[in-house]
Amino acid sequence: MSFLRTLGLPLRPSDPRTVREVDDEIHDELEFHLAMRVRDNVAAGMSEDDARRDAERRFGDVDVVRRECRKTQLGDRLMVQRLSLVLMLVVLAAVVALAAQTWSAQRASEDSLMAMRADLARLTDALKPSASPPSGVVRIGDDLVEYASDGTPGTASRRAIPPCDPDCWLAKFRDASWRDAFAAAGEMAKLGCEDGLPILRAVFARIETVQQRQQVVKAWFFAALNRRMTCVLDVLDLGATDRDLAVQGWAFSYVKDLAFRDFSGDYEGYLAWRASVEGLSLVDAVHASARAFVERVRALHGAELVKALREMKRLDFRAAENAGADPAAAMRDAGLVDAVVLALADPGLDGDARATVVGWLASVRPDRETLERVLLPLLDADESTASAVCRALGTAGGEWAIEPLLTCAHRALVAHAGDADGAGNAVAFSVGDALAELRATSAVPMVIALIRADDTYATKYGLGYFALEKLTGVRYDESHDGAWWADWWTKNRARISPEFASLELPAVELGR
Amino acid sequence: MPDSKIELLPGTLELLILKSLAIGPLHGYAIARRIQQTSQDVLQVEEGSLYPALHRLEKRGLVDAEWGPSEANRRAKFYRLTKDGRAEQRVQEETWERVSSAVSRVLKASAKGA
Numbered sequence: 001m002s003f004l005r006t007l008g009l010p011l012r013p014s015d016p017r018t019v020r021e022v023d024d025e026i027h028d029e030l031e032f033h034l035a036m037r038v039r040d041n042v043a044a045g046m047s048e049d050d051a052r053r054d055a056e057r058r059f060g061d062v063d064v065v066r067r068e069c070r071k072t073q074l075g076d077r078l079m080v081q082r083l084s085l086v087l088m089l090v091v092l093a094a095v096v097a098l099a100a101q102t103w104s105a106q107r108a109s110e111d112s113l114m115a116m117r118a119d120l121a122r123l124t125d126a127l128k129p130s131a132s133p134p135s136g137v138v139r140i141g142d143d144l145v146e147y148a149s150d151g152t153p154g155t156a157s158r159r160a161i162p163p164c165d166p167d168c169w170l171a172k173f174r175d176a177s178w179r180d181a182f183a184a185a186g187e188m189a190k191l192g193c194e195d196g197l198p199i200l201r202a203v204f205a206r207i208e209t210v211q212q213r214q215q216v217v218k219a220w221f222f223a224a225l226n227r228r229m230t231c232v233l234d235v236l237d238l239g240a241t242d243r244d245l246a247v248q249g250w251a252f253s254y255v256k257d258l259a260f261r262d263f264s265g266d267y268e269g270y271l272a273w274r275a276s277v278e279g280l281s282l283v284d285a286v287h288a289s290a291r292a293f294v295e296r297v298r299a300l301h302g303a304e305l306v307k308a309l310r311e312m313k314r315l316d317f318r319a320a321e322n323a324g325a326d327p328a329a330a331m332r333d334a335g336l337v338d339a340v341v342l343a344l345a346d347p348g349l350d351g352d353a354r355a356t357v358v359g360w361l362a363s364v365r366p367d368r369e370t371l372e373r374v375l376l377p378l379l380d381a382d383e384s385t386a387s388a389v390c391r392a393l394g395t396a397g398g399e400w401a402i403e404p405l406l407t408c409a410h411r412a413l414v415a416h417a418g419d420a421d422g423a424g425n426a427v428a429f430s431v432g433d434a435l436a437e438l439r440a441t442s443a444v445p446m447v448i449a450l451i452r453a454d455d456t457y458a459t460k461y462g463l464g465y466f467a468l469e470k471l472t473g474v475r476y477d478e479s480h481d482g483a484w485w486a487d488w489w490t491k492n493r494a495r496i497s498p499e500f501a502s503l504e505l506p507a508v509e510l511g512r
Numbered sequence: 513m514p515d516s517k518i519e520l521l522p523g524t525l526e527l528l529i530l531k532s533l534a535i536g537p538l539h540g541y542a543i544a545r546r547i548q549q550t551s552q553d554v555l556q557v558e559e560g561s562l563y564p565a566l567h568r569l570e571k572r573g574l575v576d577a578e579w580g581p582s583e584a585n586r587r588a589k590f591y592r593l594t595k596d597g598r599a600e601q602r603v604q605e606e607t608w609e610r611v612s613s614a615v616s617r618v619l620k621a622s623a624k625g626a
Contacts, residue, residue: 025579032588036541058559
């Protein structure tokens with residue numbers, strides 16, 4: 001392996017993220033930027049369309065930026081992979097050639113099979129007896145919807161969608177932009193599991209580009225989830241078994257939100273999980289997976305626990321809750337709080353790992369007693385943990401959490417009193433965010449007093465941007481320092497609450 | 513000073529990013545806004561170009577990145593300077609000061625000589 005060192009390449013990737021995670025992070029980061037620009041443009045008076053156009057114009061070519069970021073993040077890894085591939089090719093050239101021939105033959109058979117399936121479906125429709133619903137008409141709830149290719153209007157159509165057979169659906173995806181592919185797949189999903197899924201299965205592998213197949217999985221997944229259709233996991237299965245890793249990655253990222261496991265590097269594990277939830281409704285599958293997650297966490301220690309924490313940095317319940325499940329309750333009932341307490345006591349965990357565990361606890365929305373018992377002592381821990389605790393109090397706490405949050409902010413300001421511009425004071429950001437989350441109007445005078453006592457950029461931004469903008473409705477501006485806010489307070493305090501009408505800002509000492 | 517916007521000189525984007533992060537952790541959009549605001553809208557950065565530069569800095573260990581909640585209640589990637597990044601920022605800033613003052617001296621001398 002020494003030749004790799006001479007090339008300046010790492011012997012093994014130091015980045016623990018999977019390729020899919022890197023792709024997702026880049027996507028999320030760029031989308032966030034565009035969304036923020038659109039938001040600010042709209043706030044400045046632009047229409048939604050103009051705001052979006054302006055954001056895209058300012059940003060430049062998103063695909064080029066995405067490719068460049070990907071190259072930077074994965075360049076070393078891809079280079080090592082390519083070198084390995086070349087070596088393997090030299091040794092196994094004959095085997096690869098044989099495999100390529102086999103693959104071509106199999107692909108040709110697959111295409112023929114697809115075409116035969118489509119022909120058979122058309123034939124079956126044509127042979128349907130007239131007593132049943134007219135050919136090419138499917139039932140969705142109380143609606144009869146036409147999808148046949150012969151152009152004959154359905155006899156009882158209340159909500160017609162354009163007539164389309166599998167080949168016609170496939171044509172909608174050919175040369176479609178990702179937006180058009182998403183829209184077409186959403187339209188197909190309206191046919192429901194019984195009628196739409198067979199068409200999806202017939203066309204999915206024939207959709208040419210990775211991006212289009214990703215959008216199809218995404219559109220179907222959202223539609224199936226929001227309408228609580230029974231085929232959510234079957235749709236994800238199509239993506240998870242796609243021929244391209246990027247499509248698999250998207251599918252596994254959605255599976256992760258339902259299974260609470262990252263299967264992107266563990267296909268056998270995915271198959272085992274699918275088998276374990278076979279025959280269960282989606283809600284029951286989610287609840288079983290939530291319980292399994294807690295059991296797994298409880299059994300892990302040290303490095304193994306840290307590995308699991310990296311895989312599941314954030315518990316995102318939105319998808320499961322859309323499907324009607326309550327994974328938070330399932331995890332609470334399965335003992336997640338005890339598992340978190342055990343994990344926090346594990347000496348093998350660093351600040352980042354503890355922050356992840358704290359986030360898990362907040363996600364299951366425990367009661368006040370638990371939050372006070374488990375989280376408040378951690379406000380004295382390292383900055384990373386304390387920041388996570390503040391965010392957790394904002395997510396899961398109530399009015400009672402305002403005082404500890406303000407105390408924590410004060411302590412952080414004292415700790416960073418010597419730093420230039422309060423650099424590195426991440427706790428101020430988290431406190432600001434938490435106070436806004438709690439809609440803590442009663443905290444406004446103390447927050448202003450803190451800014452007045454510590455006019456550094458970090459405090460002005462952390463508390464001004466994250467907290468005061470949301471609590472007071474005053475748009476953040478860098479020029480809003482302690483003096484500006486004190487003046488604002490004098491002029492507006494009665495407007496916030498009658499009890500503030502004569503309230504002076506408290507005096508805050510930072511002990512400098 | 514003309515009112516129009518100016519394209520960045522090659523090689524200056526990294527310095528502007530490092531300088532923006534010297535005051536604390538920021539996400540990419542906040543960095544773009546900060547450059548725009550502190551240059552009083554004179555410097556024009558194609559916003560997308562920030563991200564490859566940020567990722568290069570992250571790869572070189574000059575900045576750390578962490579996902580956290582943003583002011584818009586969405587998950588955002590926050591960057592902050594590492595110890596090496598802070599040192600690099602100082603070096604680049606000093607180099608910039610020296611070069612720009614040298615160029616300025618040459619321009620003034622040329623003007624007098626003309």
